[in-house]
Amino acid sequence: MIRWGCMGCAVLLTIGVSVTAWAQDVTDDQSRKEVREVVKRLQSRYEKTRDLQADFTQRTTIEGFERPMTSSGKVYIKKPGRLRWNYLEPSTEDIYVDRDDVKVYVPEHKQVLVGKLTQMAASKAPLELLQGAAKLDASFDPEPTPGNGRGIGGVRLVTLVPKAHDGDAHRTVQKIVVEVFPKTYFIRSLWLYESSGNVSNFEFSSLQSNIGLGDDLFVPKLPPDVEIVKAPVLGQP
Secondary structure, eight states, rough: HHHHHHHHHHHHHHHHHHHHHHHHHHHHHHHHHHHHHHHHHHHHHHHTTTTEEEEEEEEETTTTOOHHHHHHHEEEEETEEEEEEEEEEEEEEEEEETTTTTEEGGGGGTTTEEEEEHOOOOOHHHHHHHOSSHHHHHHEEEOOOSSOOGGGGBBBBEEEEOOOOOOOOOOOEEEEEEETTTOOOEEEEEEETTTOEEEEEEEEEEEEEESSOOOGGSSSSOOOTEEEEEOOOOOOO
């Protein structure tokens, strides 16, 4: 009787595990289906966007430091390949990107760092994502985000893992978690996870798209006495 009872328990346990595994498979399939839909709509939204401006708040947690660093400012994007990133608080710093050319102007130091994006950034993935330049399925492997995995409006959060390409041996970005606005599918917030353990969170607000941003907005206006410094190479092309 004990042996039969144990066998009955084993059968029940096996059925229970099978049902649980089946339910998990169904849940995983549904999650991946939702992720594919979010990626599709996000890609479509940025393909239709010629220019974009927004306010942003950035919170960066540095490995080994307890308190995160907070900054804020404005970002401007214009296709093809132009981006202006203005830090306004707690100090002023202006970053201009024109395809592969980068200029970082620090008024306090009266310096402008000049370099190439492919040499200054160990991974172009975050900028390509913000600029709408990336073909998401070609540049990233989209995955459901573990845990709750949902943002405002119940829209699924998407984890984007940059695909390995030639010359990406020094890539520092491990993954990017994206939250979108539920109606427009513009990026509301994103988290950059670096191999160093640093995590940066960006939140965007007051978005305006296709408003006809002028080219001159993306040209640095520098004082005549500014010092031009060649930017250090942070990664390999």
